[in-house]
Amino acid sequence: MTKQVRQLDRVIIRFAGDSGDGMQLTGDRFTQETASFGNDLSTLPNFPAEIRAPAGTLPGVSSFQLHFADHDIMTPGDAPDVLVAMNPAALKANVDDLPDGAVVIVNTDEFTKRNLAKVGYGGDPVEDGSLSRLKVSPVPLTSMTVKALEDFDISKKDAQRAKNMFALGLLSWMYNRPTEGTHGFLKSKFAQKPEILAANLAAFQAGWNFGETTEDFAVSYEVKPARLAPGTYRNITGNVAISYGLIAGARLSGLPLFLGSYPITPASDILHELSKHKRFGVRTFQAEDEIAGVGAALGASFGGSLGVTTTSGPGMVLKAETLGLAVMTELPLIVIDVQRAGPSTGMPTKTEQADLLMAMFGRNGESPLPVLAPRSPSDCFDIAIEATRIAVTYRTPVIVLSDGYLANGSEPWRIPDVGGLPDLSVEFTTAPNGPDGGFLPYHRDPETLARPWAVPGTPGLEHRIGGIEKSSGSGDISYSPANHDLMVRTRQAKVDGIARDIPPLEVDDPTGDARVLVLGWGGTYGSIGAAVRRVRRAGGHVAQAHLRHLSPFPANLGEVLRAYDRVLVPEINLGQLALLLRGRFLVDVIGYTKVRGLPFKAEELAGVLQEVIDRGE
Amino acid sequence: MKLVPRADVSYKMKDFKSDQEVRWCPGCGDYAILAAFQGFLPELGVPRENIVIVSGIGCSSRFPYYLSTYGMHSIHGRAPAIATGLAASRPDLSVWVITGDGDGLSIGGNHLIHALRRNVNINVLLFNNRIYGLTKGQYSPTSEPGKVTKSSPMGSLDSPFNPVSLALGAEAGFVARTVDSDRKHLTGVLRAAADHEGASFVEIYQNCPIFNDDAFEPLKDPAERDTRLLRLEHGEPLLVGADRGVVLGEYGELGVADVAEVGEERILRHDAHRADPGYAFALSRLDYPAFDHVPVGIFRDVARPTYDELMAEQLGEAQAVQGRGELAGLLASGDTWTVD
Numbered sequence: 001m002t003k004q005v006r007q008l009d010r011v012i013i014r015f016a017g018d019s020g021d022g023m024q025l026t027g028d029r030f031t032q033e034t035a036s037f038g039n040d041l042s043t044l045p046n047f048p049a050e051i052r053a054p055a056g057t058l059p060g061v062s063s064f065q066l067h068f069a070d071h072d073i074m075t076p077g078d079a080p081d082v083l084v085a086m087n088p089a090a091l092k093a094n095v096d097d098l099p100d101g102a103v104v105i106v107n108t109d110e111f112t113k114r115n116l117a118k119v120g121y122g123g124d125p126v127e128d129g130s131l132s133r134l135k136v137s138p139v140p141l142t143s144m145t146v147k148a149l150e151d152f153d154i155s156k157k158d159a160q161r162a163k164n165m166f167a168l169g170l171l172s173w174m175y176n177r178p179t180e181g182t183h184g185f186l187k188s189k190f191a192q193k194p195e196i197l198a199a200n201l202a203a204f205q206a207g208w209n210f211g212e213t214t215e216d217f218a219v220s221y222e223v224k225p226a227r228l229a230p231g232t233y234r235n236i237t238g239n240v241a242i243s244y245g246l247i248a249g250a251r252l253s254g255l256p257l258f259l260g261s262y263p264i265t266p267a268s269d270i271l272h273e274l275s276k277h278k279r280f281g282v283r284t285f286q287a288e289d290e291i292a293g294v295g296a297a298l299g300a301s302f303g304g305s306l307g308v309t310t311t312s313g314p315g316m317v318l319k320a321e322t323l324g325l326a327v328m329t330e331l332p333l334i335v336i337d338v339q340r341a342g343p344s345t346g347m348p349t350k351t352e353q354a355d356l357l358m359a360m361f362g363r364n365g366e367s368p369l370p371v372l373a374p375r376s377p378s379d380c381f382d383i384a385i386e387a388t389r390i391a392v393t394y395r396t397p398v399i400v401l402s403d404g405y406l407a408n409g410s411e412p413w414r415i416p417d418v419g420g421l422p423d424l425s426v427e428f429t430t431a432p433n434g435p436d437g438g439f440l441p442y443h444r445d446p447e448t449l450a451r452p453w454a455v456p457g458t459p460g461l462e463h464r465i466g467g468i469e470k471s472s473g474s475g476d477i478s479y480s481p482a483n484h485d486l487m488v489r490t491r492q493a494k495v496d497g498i499a500r501d502i503p504p505l506e507v508d509d510p511t512g513d514a515r516v517l518v519l520g521w522g523g524t525y526g527s528i529g530a531a532v533r534r535v536r537r538a539g540g541h542v543a544q545a546h547l548r549h550l551s552p553f554p555a556n557l558g559e560v561l562r563a564y565d566r567v568l569v570p571e572i573n574l575g576q577l578a579l580l581l582r583g584r585f586l587v588d589v590i591g592y593t594k595v596r597g598l599p600f601k602a603e604e605l606a607g608v609l610q611e612v613i614d615r616g617e
Numbered sequence: 618m619k620l621v622p623r624a625d626v627s628y629k630m631k632d633f634k635s636d637q638e639v640r641w642c643p644g645c646g647d648y649a650i651l652a653a654f655q656g657f658l659p660e661l662g663v664p665r666e667n668i669v670i671v672s673g674i675g676c677s678s679r680f681p682y683y684l685s686t687y688g689m690h691s692i693h694g695r696a697p698a699i700a701t702g703l704a705a706s707r708p709d710l711s712v713w714v715i716t717g718d719g720d721g722l723s724i725g726g727n728h729l730i731h732a733l734r735r736n737v738n739i740n741v742l743l744f745n746n747r748i749y750g751l752t753k754g755q756y757s758p759t760s761e762p763g764k765v766t767k768s769s770p771m772g773s774l775d776s777p778f779n780p781v782s783l784a785l786g787a788e789a790g791f792v793a794r795t796v797d798s799d800r801k802h803l804t805g806v807l808r809a810a811a812d813h814e815g816a817s818f819v820e821i822y823q824n825c826p827i828f829n830d831d832a833f834e835p836l837k838d839p840a841e842r843d844t845r846l847l848r849l850e851h852g853e854p855l856l857v858g859a860d861r862g863v864v865l866g867e868y869g870e871l872g873v874a875d876v877a878e879v880g881e882e883r884i885l886r887h888d889a890h891r892a893d894p895g896y897a898f899a900l901s902r903l904d905y906p907a908f909d910h911v912p913v914g915i916f917r918d919v920a921r922p923t924y925d926e927l928m929a930e931q932l933g934e935a936q937a938v939q940g941r942g943e944l945a946g947l948l949a950s951g952d953t954w955t956v957d
Contacts, residue, residue, distance in 0.1 A: 036954050181952055225956075234953045244948060251944050258706050260698075278935035280942030283706055283928055287698065288731040295695045295728070296702030299671070302689060303707040325692050415953070418945045456687035456703075456710055459666045464635075464681045466690030476637065477682065 010069030012077035017086030027064025033177035035235035038225030044076035074526035109142035148206035162203035169207025238406035243273035245384025260296035290318035304455035332391035350597025351404035354573035371551035375525035378413035449494035509543035531605030646797035646823035694725025748829035791817035849914030
């Protein structure tokens with residue numbers, strides 16, 4: 001039987017199942033297949049904080065959404081075209097997100113009375129017509145997998161567990177994905193378990209063959225590779241990109257990398273990733289707590305390393321005191337806060353961008369430091385290098401505000417040419433700088449206002465630093481009112497001066513006649529960008545700008561804000577950037593905020609933008 | 618100390634005195650400790666620039682300013698954490714942590730035990746005056762129960778830490794106790810602590826003349842001290858004065874008995890090198906909580922691999938097996954595809 005192949009320009013697929021069903025793995029494999037095929041893509045993993053919530057319940061549902069296309073895209077997509085639901089809970093948790101006509105593949109084996117009752121279904125939605133607005137394909141995924149594996153010498157449980165590979169095989173067939181990568185992946189994952197490997201490969205193949213032979217699926221789809229800029233690509237998540245950026249930053253600055261960290265979701269993967277790269281001279285220290293993590297990093301910086309600490313919101317709070325010490329001692333330090341929904345423990349696996357004001361002000365005293373935020377998973381690489389540059393040039397702690405969505409989400413990344421990365425080489429101070437051959441640890445570079453970085457082991461430059469106020473120049477303890485005033489203002493001036501050294505804010509305003517500017521920061525870049533495209537396609541005029549530098553702001557920000565009639569600031573918090581902009585520039589920006597633990601949907605933002613545009617007409 | 622360079626100049630005590638005015642209360646035990654430390658550093662034989670003093674907050678934590686080495690006066694209780702990052706990344710440094718009973722055992726208790734457990738190559742000097750000095754006289758984690766202070770007008774309800782027991786409980790490889798006023802003993806302990814590879818912990822009984830004066834007077838009074846001090850010398854009998862000694866009890870606990878009663882052969886000889894920390898721990902409980910017989914000297918001196926060595930070994934091994942990291946290769950690792 002020859003099946004029809006239909007061309008599509010983009011598809012959004014969501015895999016959903018129980019936490020134990022391997023949905024993240026399935027999604028990740030499908031992503032890798034899609035990446036190697038050459039589509040542009042963007043992903044959104046969404047999983048519970050519980051390791052294994054009770055099977056078959058709504059809190060246990062784990063999902064992975066992938067948007068792929070033959071053109072460049074900016075978000076994981078608003079609404080899935082296809083949902084793979086491994087059980088009734090997965091269906092119930094996701095069905096409301098589906099637009100009419102969406103395809104739903106349900107694993108009917110799991111649609112038992114008991115499982116349906118567990119999530120409050122009175123009857124079987126697959127059969128009672130309640131899903132009539134959707135195209136439902138009932139597939140007994142579990143039993144077919146078990147049947148396909150009956151000749152293997154594995155337990156029934158292991159056979160059932162392979163159902164995600166069956167589903168992956170089926171979807172791989174449906175969308176003509178290359179399968180070599182998944183074969184290779186399984187071979188390395190189960191290298192020590194040949195029987196399980198063979199079973200998983202067989203389940204994957206069975207899923208593929210099922211698609212090929214069954215009449216239920218008469219059509220398969222093809223999404224052509226995207227026309228991306230020439231180069232070598234790989235798929236990358238924000239956490240891996242930050243890790244690579246830190247390793248690169250250390251190499252470019254010629255400093256050994258030292259990570260002091262305490263495990264916390266969703267930042268832990270940076271610790272995991274960096275721990276793998278000891279051959280790069282990377283020292284990773286899993287500390288006893290968040291305070292020790294940043295303390296050890298600062299100690300390493302004092303000794304001449306690039307000290308880094310990684311954490312998420314609640315851990316960031318604990319690091320505040322040490323950040324103050326880093327501000328006071330004026331040592332380079334990189335602090336990565338992968339924001340998550342708060343306050344307190346909040347929703348550990350859900351995204352938010354509500355730590356901005358804490359990063360700006362969450363310390364005692366006047367305690368300024370640079371704050372950066374990456375705008376996409378791959379931008380995490382560049383932001384880590386930029387954080388390194390600022391930290392080592394200005395001798396200051398730098399906070400990077402990533403978020404859960406960037407951390408776990410992925411997209412294709414054009415691998416940069418190492419030769420084209422900036423030279424960040426650092427020269428430690430090795431000679432006395434005082435009038436009488438002495439050393440003045442707080443004698444500043446007139447350009448950057450940075451103080452010398454003289455590391456222990458350097459003869460003749462022995463000195464003491466610390467959290468107590470120091471006399472300008474000599475670094476002796478000082479309680480002089482005038483000196484404190486000078487030092488407070490100088491530390492602020494040092495951070496403010498970085499604005500001279502960062503690119504001006506670029507505004508994307510293709511027609512040049514937009515009256516409305518949408519200004520965002522951090523991980524909302526994709527959603528805002530996609531919304532802007534929609535508005536423009538519909539004939540609307542809107543300018544877009546996105547901040548990667550939040551402290552200091554780019555030098556032209558005030559000018560940009562004042563150039564438009566209205567400025568819309570969408571944020572996944574209650575208006576933190578908006579507060580800063582109003583306070584700093586006296587511009588009455590319009591906030592649009594949502595805190596649902598999820599990224600903005602492009603369609604929704606487009607609507608808001610259109611409203612703001614219409615208001616002026 | 619293996620990677621710490623040796624000084625090629627011979628220093629004098631004055632070489633380690635900084636130009637800063639020392640500002641402790643008159644009569645503070647910190648002066649004696651500072652003098653002993655400055656006097657000891659020349660014999661450490663380490664270049665001045667390779668010595669780093671890291672302190673927390675408190676009277677004792679002003680220490681770094683008074684030494685012409687590298688130093689960091691950090692934040693409350695966190696000196697061991699900061700020193701950990703420094704020592705783990707710079708095995709060529711001799712790193713000293715100066716802390717007090719409040720700093721090290723209260724706010725910084727967690728960091729202290731973990732630095733000891735990991736065997737980071739640092740020397741921790743804990744000045745114990747059994748009171749909060751800098752915050753003006755509240756009870757500390759080592760104050761005796763019932764201690765009347767501004768924050769405990771009816772007497773402290775807290776049960777105190779025995780710092781030596783705590784350090785041994787964290788399995789520190791080197792644990793010692795000494796007294797601020799006994800410069801010779803103090804210097805000997807510093808020397809042994811510096812010689813020890815890995816974390817060493819030294820409790821120094823230190824007098825606070827303002828808020829807890831004479832807390833250790835019975836151990837200092839020449840007439841009385843010999844009847845109270847149990848001087849720990851490796852290989853020597855454990856004697857308090859001439860006529861009392863340490864004997865092993867039925868359940869492995871240690872007790873003090875009259876030598877004449879139990880016979881000389883039952884008096885234990887000190888063994889600081891026992892791998893099992895149980896014996897040293899039993900010794901540390903002898904004086905608790907009274908001062909009838911106070912062990913001073915080195916409780917335990919046992920070598921085990923240090924954290925910085927193990928960390929460096931892993932880096933070396935990774936490079937030996939996989940080669941030195943190459944950035945372009947790392948960035949292009951995993952599944953890649955090329956667009957022409």
